[in-house]
Structure formats: C-alpha cells, structure tokens
Amino acid sequence: MKVELVVDGKTLSLNVSSDKPLSELLREDVEIKSLESCCHGDMCGKCIVLLNGKAVLSCLIPAFNVKNATVVTYDSFSKTKDFKDIENAYISLGVEPCVNCYASRTLLIENILRRYEEADLGDNALLDENMLNEIMRENELIKCFCMDMNSFIEIVKESLNNRRKRNVNVYGTKIS
C-alpha cells in the first residue's frame, strides 16, 4: 500500500503493508532513531509521536490511518522552541527522564501543554485536581520508573509557566 505522509517536515511516499504499525514504519522505513518501540502494541508508552499535533502511541496506529498525516517525532521536536520550554523545566528542577523514555515523556509533556494552552486557563490559573489526576494517569502510561509522579507534575507546571512567559509580550498581552 502506498502511504504519503509528512514526517518531521519531509514529505514521504512509502510502499508498506497497510496494517504495519506506525512505530515500525518510522523505525524501519524512515529510520527514526529516537523511537523506543519493542512492545508490539503492549502499550509500554515509549513510542509516542505527535500525529497531526496530538500525542499518540505510534504502535497503536496502522499505516492506512496515517495517509496524508503529519508526524512529528522527537528528532525534529528537539530542535524547536517548544522543546526549550520543557528542557528548561528539566534543568531548573534538576530532574530529567532517563535515556529510555526521554523522547516519549517529553512529547507527552508537550501534548499536555498544548491541551491546557488551548483550554486558555488564564495566566495565573493553577492545574485543578481533575487535571492533575489526568496528568498522573498519562504519566503512568510510560512504563519506566525513572521519574516519580511529583517530579513529573512539577515539570509540567514549570514547562507551562515557561510556555506562558514566552507567549506573552513585553506589554503583557498574549501573542497569538
């Protein structure tokens, strides 16, 4: 099956089996190095990519469902300003994920930031209990015990602050 998609800004036309998982496609056919995917659909959480702007477990997406889609992997995301917000949070809190889950956890945090950016909570809004529960459950998706729950939540909050500061200009209005 011919699948056309954009991966990390490059338009590709691939000839692959229609039921091939996106994780396998990215590793074998596009040679994305940051993908840790060895679970074959067992939801280990280490194959997260952004599919059309939303985080997904790439092992659960078949090739026929990514026709004309835009995929962003950690390889290209790590070169963006959005990544800097998260990286600065890692540095300022002195905690960062291990090498096995760094890429997936970073993209997961980016997905959470985008969701709450869209929700427009206001500049001083804190994450309420429901949001925190949701974030905790999402963190549990990544089967790696290198980071405790509190650290993860602190990183999300710090990243969200960094993102808000960056999105507000010197006059205090939001940059659209």
Place this chain on the structure above:
Amino acid sequence: MSMYTELRSPNVHEPKTIGEYAETVINYNGSINSLWAGGTYIMSRPNFYPSPATNVEIINLKDIEELYRIQRNDRFSEIGAMVSLNDIALLGSNIFPKTLLQAIESTACRLIRERISVGGTLCTQGFNSSVSSVLILLDTAVEIIIPKKRNFTRRWVHGSRLYDKNGKFVLNTVFSNAMVSKIRIVIQNFDFEYFKTAGEPIKNPSEAVSLAVVSKLDQNGVSSPRLIITFPSIGFVYSKDIDNLLANLPLPANENRTRDLYRNILGYIKENLGPISKIQQVRLRGMLKDMVLSLNQHILSL
C-alpha cells in the same frame, strides 16, 4: 522482506457513506471482513503484525461522517459509533450518569481514550469492556445497520441484544455483516450509583473485574436496582435474579448479609459463566462489600 510484506498487505476499503459500506460488505462477503473503528484493541493484541491471515479485507470506518454525529435533547443523547470515549466524557459531565463517566475514565488514560470509539467498545469480539456493560445497565439503545442486496436497513435494538445472556458478542451471528451506527443514551437520574474497577482490563483481562450498580432509594431500601459485573475476557453478569437479591437486601446490611450476597452472586457466576480466577473472586468480594457500605451510608442519610 519488503516484497513479502507487500504481498500480504490487507486491502483497505474506506467507504464515505453507509451505502458504500453496505456495498463493500456485500461484495467481499467471502473474506474476513475486519471492521476498523479506533483500532486500539486490535492493534494491542499480541502478534497483530505481521498478520498470519491472508484474505483479510479491512473496512476503515473513519471517513463515514454520519458516524461522528452527536444529537442531544432533553430526553436522550444520540452518539455516532465513531465518537471517541473521551469526547463522550467531555460532552457529558452534567447530563450522563456518573457511572458511565467513571467507566469511561477507568478504561484508559486520556491519550488512549481519544482513540477508542464507542462503537468499537461495544463490538469488540472476545473482550467485554466496563463501558459496554454500563451502557447496557443504562438501557442504551443501539442503531444497527443491516446490509441487504443493494441497500441496507436500520434498526434500533436494546444494547443487550448485541450480546448473549452471558455477554458474548453475537451481533454478527444474529444479523449477518451488521454494524453499529449510533447509540442512544436516555438521560435519567439515579439516587444511588456505584462503579468500581480493579486490574488492567486491556492488558490483563483475566484478572480484571468491574462492578456497576444503579438504583432508586427510598426509606424501605433499594428500589428497582440494576447490577452488572464485567469480566473482560469472560463476559457480563446481569440478571433479574441478581437485581432481586439486591432489592431484597435489608438495609443497613451487616457483614453476614454482605457475605451471603457475595456467595449467591458467585454461585450464579459459576453456574452461568464458569469459573473465574481467584484474584477476580477476591476483587469482586471487596467491591461488593464496598458497594454495600456505600448503600448503607446512603440509606442512613435519607
């Protein structure tokens, strides 16, 4: 390697309307038709890829716009089969019973829920989710599409018609090539709602169990209760007999009565579903105890 991969690549059909779907299903009647909604459960099965089957025809439902429609009025909500569980949860924090929302939240985290469709949840062969059991508990009606020669018919049935009495999915044995197109959830209030789940239903279905109960309460106790127990790899347990056990439970109930309730329910399960694992028994006992405690609290506060 790529040559062989290409040789056994399943055909993918992407109908845009229900009519096109019906046509595809009729044309490929002899093959293994795999209906693809969200695909989360199918993809998470071990050895899904590469598939050993050779004549699989995948019918991807994602382009059928009708399956994404949501309609609401004062009495019920109609939800298309391709609407994700997460969208239902976001839609319904005020209108749907708490039990349903808790069942949806317990299914998986948001990232996964966004990809699970309600139609797929109802129609997964060999797997019973707590969402589908709660939908049955809430008397959800289901619209099914039945392809005929060059046409199709629509029919509304009660959600429980998709399964046999023990929760085995039987829609396709009753109606050949049928598909669920939408569900109708009646907006209703209950005085008492309880939902608990234990274990990981998708990853370890033989150890997971969930319990959902809804009922009205009055000063005499529970009236018209409904109870459903889900064992993801075995089936559902729901019966008027079990509902009557709960209706006849004098409240507040002590531990002995709770134990009797558990024994009776376990006896019913063994008789109808067969044996369940030890951990499921322990979990079910804990849930029933917790549910009765919660009922006691409700009754005493009336």
